[in-house]
Amino acid sequence: MNxxxxxxxxxxxxxxxxxxxxxxxxFRGKEGVKLLDYSSDADHNRSVITVVGEPGALKNxxxxxxxxxxxxxxxxxxxxxxxRMGAADVVPFIPIRNVTMAEAITLSKEVAQTVGEKYHLPxxxxxxxxxxxxxxxxxxxxxxxxxxxGKKMQLPEWQxxxxxxxxxxxxxxxxxxxxxxxxxxxVNLGTDNIEIAEAISRKVRHIGGGLHYCKAMxxxxxxxxITQVSMNLTDYTxxxxxxxxxxxxxxxxxxxxxxxxxxxxxxxxxxALMDAAAxxxxxxxxxxxxxxxxxxxx
Numbered sequence: 001m002n003x004x005x006x007x008x009x010x011x012x013x014x015x016x017x018x019x020x021x022x023x024x025x026x027f028r029g030k031e032g033v034k035l036l037d038y039s040s041d042a043d044h045n046r047s048v049i050t051v052v053g054e055p056g057a058l059k060n061x062x063x064x065x066x067x068x069x070x071x072x073x074x075x076x077x078x079x080x081x082x083x084r085m086g087a088a089d090v091v092p093f094i095p096i097r098n099v100t101m102a103e104a105i106t107l108s109k110e111v112a113q114t115v116g117e118k119y120h121l122p123x124x125x126x127x128x129x130x131x132x133x134x135x136x137x138x139x140x141x142x143x144x145x146x147x148x149x150g151k152k153m154q155l156p157e158w159q160x161x162x163x164x165x166x167x168x169x170x171x172x173x174x175x176x177x178x179x180x181x182x183x184x185x186x187v188n189l190g191t192d193n194i195e196i197a198e199a200i201s202r203k204v205r206h207i208g209g210g211l212h213y214c215k216a217m218x219x220x221x222x223x224x225x226i227t228q229v230s231m232n233l234t235d236y237t238x239x240x241x242x243x244x245x246x247x248x249x250x251x252x253x254x255x256x257x258x259x260x261x262x263x264x265x266x267x268x269x270x271x272a273l274m275d276a277a278a279x280x281x282x283x284x285x286x287x288x289x290x291x292x293x294x295x296x297x298x
Contacts, residue, residue: 004097005055005104006181007062008266011047011069012084014040019072020047026065032057037267043221044230045080046089048184050266052096055107062091063114070119070171075146081219082230085142085149087171092127093178104178105129112176116163122153122173123162129177131161138175139215146172183233183272184265185241186219187248190258194220197227200251204229204244211247213239226260236272242279270294 013019020040027035033053040047053061066088073087091111093104105128112123130136134157144152149167152158159165160173167173189197197218202208205216213235219228229248233239249259271288278286288294 003054003099003103004052005058005099005107006050006052006094006096007058007091008048008050008094009062009065009091010089011049011065011073012045012075012078012080012082012087012089013069013073014045014047014080015042022072023047023065023068024049026068027051027061030057030061033061039265041082041265043080043223044082044219045078046082046084048266055099055103058093059107059111062111063118066091066111066115066121066174067119070121070168074170075172076170078146081221083139083142083145083217085144085146085172086121086168086174088121088174089142090126090138090175091177093176094181095178101128101178101180108176108178112162115174115176116160119163119168119171121163121168121171122160122166124173124175125161125177126175127177127179132157141175149173180235181269183236183241183268185231185233185244185268186263186265187229187231187245187259188221188224188261188263189227189229189248189252190260191227191255192220192225193257194218194227196252196255196257197229199255200248201229203251204231204247211239211244214244228263233272236269236275240275240279241272242276245276 024038036050038049069088093108095101095104108129115121116123124141125131126138126141201216201218204210205214206212215232217230219230221228
């Protein structure tokens, strides 16, 4: 592949393996497209797929996957810990090699237009593709979730960029855009008290006065009897994984709650992990050039 674009679509289904596989199949056996990873979480009731490909081939595969989600997922029956407004909830495009952010934005808009017309699905452009400043932040676009979407879309400032003027009855709406790579990193807490996880999340995230490139929320992991601070680090070069981890640990101490683990969702840049390793091992003057695999990829 000369030009490589990444897409990390999030789908509002994390429990029905048959449906998840049918959606993932949209990326299998397609020329110019490679399915790198997909993971599901029953508590979140959400699946995250990571795929790369040549822009044209990737575009077609993503459109197919969104169509399958519209057909298979009924949000009127959906319950989960993760905020959602659509069956295909958010679809970001990320430039990886020999492509620019401008090309990623163009591709996202092409997908958005096709999805809106083909599946009668409202589309909101977000992040770098946003049509207005108040639409850049995904949390703002998704506020009110599926249940509040109909009323929200009646407001002039929240009309869809593509597709119909009202939500799809079972698939809601989708946010599509272009962004830089992010790290989805979660910290698990040794308590089942969701109020503690939510309080820590408010302290850690940027909007609450915490880390600048960090979005966070508290999540209950009922199956394990614990809670979680679920984070998106939107620029891992400025807000490192170890910094987010240690801030959660520090805030948890005030409640007498231990950190019992960490979790990476989807794929993560090697540089982000090496940065954390260098911090915790106290390595001096360490660089990516010292990583064997990095040299093999030259």
